[in-house]
Amino acid sequence: MVNIKDIAKKAGISPATISRVINGKSNVSPEKRDLVLKLIEETGYVPNQAARNMVLRRSFTVGIVISDTFNMFQRQLFSFIERHLTSFGYHTMFFFVTFDGSSEDACLAKLKSVKPDGLIMIHEIRSPVFYEYLERSRLPFITATFSRPGFPSIHVDDEAAAFDAVNHLINLGHRKIRMISSEGFSCGLQRADGFFKALEQAGVMRNEKDNLVMVRHYTTEFGMYGMRELLLRSRDFSAVFAATDELAIGAMRALRDEGFRIPEDVSVVGFDDIEIADYLMPRLTSIRQPFPEIGEQAASSLHKQISGKYEGGLDLTAPYRLVIRESTALYSG
Amino acid sequence: MVNIKDIAKKAGISPATISRVINGKSNVSPEKRDLVLKLIEETGYVPNQAARNMVLRRSFTVGIVISDTFNMFQRQLFSFIERHLTSFGYHTMFFFVTFDGSSEDACLAKLKSVKPDGLIMIHEIRSPVFYEYLERSRLPFITATFSRPGFPSIHVDDEAAAFDAVNHLINLGHRKIRMISSEGFSCGLQRADGFFKALEQAGVMRNEKDNLVMVRHYTTEFGMYGMRELLLRSRDFSAVFAATDELAIGAMRALRDEGFRIPEDVSVVGFDDIEIADYLMPRLTSIRQPFPEIGEQAASSLHKQISGKYEGGLDLTAPYRLVIRESTALYSG
């Protein structure tokens, strides 16, 4: 592979000047600049990333901490994040973490080894050791779609959004409402809070614990399990709020398998508004998270931090919106 | 950040010996080894990846060439590939390519800069320049879920699988069958070949071109467009074969919007058997691609190539299986 010395030799110039041209420094004569550019073009030379990384003590890589289950929601959000990071000149590398937390150590080790310039966390890590490292190493990072007090983050107001979603059901006349959520993320808890708040305000706060089932993962499979569990407890309800669309999809499956019609017998509301929500039968009513904005904000906020333009203490809030489709209908008790 | 010299100083040993311990070389005395290990543990030292990359002329990274649309099928396959690559000690980095091919140059530049140890291609690049570079640079690579004559690959027999899928419809009594596919990938063409072969064998090969619609991307959205186009041409059919599940989901949406019941009025078959196929209403009949095997084979074949254990000329074929669910039913003309 052709390197900077090869170019220097061909041009009869020192490597230092080649470097200057590559990095767009001003103090190079136009003639030499043109010559070098021509040579680079001809030879197809591309600077060796590893060498630059070493001397500049940067990796030009941003790590994405994400759960290994990597659902449709995360996939969509990632696409937007990636696009913006690329436009800022970063590469992107996944740091997978399993839900049970057993791999958080491995993730930390990979962090130290790869040394990304920054980190975007789409998955909520529990280990305090992890956050200690982030602080100690002063590694720029931002959490997306959830927040951790005192750290930069971009997310919607989960509790308020859940409140609105459940209120939509209440306004349709539903009173006996169930919820499926997960403990994995703090937003699962916040969405549950919004759920209870809405119930409370409507004066239908009965059997608090029986209304809610907590499952392990935000997947269609666990949505199905959760719904089955709720059905075992009681069939006396007319609406279900799922903490994510994936859970809603699984819940709808379980309801259908038991002969319930949606929305005639049971209304279903999801959360996230993933792409497929609009392709389901019936189309799923859901809370829209603005992926494009969240992705862009996460990337550009991180970029600012990395390039030292960080203003400090940002906890960005993205707007959400209830998208009403076919899976919710008037209560017809 | 603590480096190898720091460890050496603390231990009163030369950096070379530290390096030997880190890399598990045998010729180190047990006492020194233990001392070094202890120090590494204490200090939290992790070797600097960039420095190793430079001197070893390796990146310990495998590139994944994937389309920027990055659908559910690719997401699922990627998860398996990633898992295995990690177990072999590789990092993973995406090389996104847009469907229109405009970014193939950028992808090539990134390739030269990052210098991955190998490449797994889930997306079919057209540019011959790209393949020329692969050959010239002798970069190990393998194509997954499609094949390119003369190059290592792992994939199912798309034509045979499509043939079986369509035959399933024919055995159910369907004669007027439509197909939605895409030109983007060669497998879209091969699946169309299987479709026509099955029709031909059943003696229902009429209006060849009208039976098939080609759309731009393998997405739900384009599946919907494709189906609308078919409906515009004629409503006289009883079954649809979609080249991917995503297309099938979009097609089902379009059919439902026009009042068709599935499978009572129209049977639908997909291809890939993505996770969600079993959660749709109705559950989607589909050809199962064995993600776990394809992912494992792709990763381990590449690993063999990288470590010089490549036996040459492998064109691996993975088994497929028709999974019959609820979206296909007897023709009830």
Added chain:
DNA sequence: ATGAAAGCGCTAACAT
């Protein structure tokens, strides 16, 4: 505006 030289953190060849 340009070149010479040092050095980033690591490994490997070569001594001993």
Added chain:
DNA sequence: ATGTTAGCGCTTTCAT
């Protein structure tokens, strides 16, 4: 078994 040394490809002083 261990240390010394050179060098991977690049950027960046520091001269000039």
